[in-house]
Amino acid sequence: MSQADDIGNLFHRFGASADSYQEINTEFEFLEPLPANAEPAPLAPAAVKPAPVTLVEVKRPALVTAAPAPSAPVVVQSPVPAVPAPAFLPSSAEAPAGSLRDRLQGIARQRRLAAEESNRRALDKAMRVQPASRPQARIVAVVSAKGGVGKTTLAMSLAKLLKRPVGRTLVLDLDPQNALLSHFNLPRTTPGLNQARLDALDWSEICAPTDAGIECLPFGPSNAADLRAFETLLAGNPEWLVQELSTLDLGKDDLLLIDTSTGASPWLHQVLAIADQVIAVTLADAASYLVLDKLQSWLSPLRPEHCAYLVNLVDARSALSLDMSEVLRQQLGNQWLAAVPFDPQVGEALAFEYDLFQQPADSPACQALRNVAGQLTHRLEQLREEHSAS
16 A cells, blocks of 8 residues: 555545645755755754843933934844933023033032132131230129029110210120010021120121110120130130220210129129129019129129129019118128119010100119119210229
């Protein structure tokens, strides 16, 4: 049986016909002869899975144009890390003048110029320092052994009542609480002594004028580090206060009131050394009486005629307050200056920002403070005559 019969039987078994069957010859017939020395074609390389390619579109600024580059074959390489371009580049009309580098260099240049100016001021100030001499102005200092006695309110009140018809009247705040500004309706952020120290400024540059015609030298905003720096400065320079006051050019017709901080502050010694009159403020209560000996010991180097004690906030409704005021008067003797009664209108004037001494009628505290100002004026005139005679 031939191969064709076998195939026919096989198709017949499946119910098909072998008429459409065609046998394929496995031999190849080449129309053109192969070269005699033809080498076999190289094997095709194994299929390599292409690595992912990240295409980054870089947008050029609209104003930058360039000539078209000649066409060149594109070579696809393995991806390398690339920094994505910013999503939006502002046009030259929207961008600020100068690049970021120029702006940073400008800020650095301004900072350098400011530092050079500060150094120049400090150098000029150091070269101008002369042997310390006491200012010619009359100086009144207000001190206390404890807080809450109304010291700053008294300093402000005396500045208004002692204001001279000729010359300048100034108030110097040496209390880090920086509260004197509020009594003159000035912002608490007003630069003061602390900023003058940091920026090497003269005190004449930080005098703040007030509506009352009084110049205020505030302490200025400060922190704990600033206070430590002040303590170091004062310890190393006993003439610091006199040197700073010399920049104000105070004359004999001028008046300076100094509001000191509570207790034995670092600058208390320097204040007492130049003050014509020292007003020690205390209260008519047991707590103030218990620290009175400390206050007296601090002021003991002063001549009695240069120091006076004022008892503040005496409550006429309290028998104890009246009795304590009498005890203090007997103990202080000739250094007793006055007793100022408690007056709610004083606190109201600060709260509602009005001048206590510009009202139609004086309150009890106003009357007492006017009497105190009269006594101080008499004392200052006596000192002026003594200095003129000498």
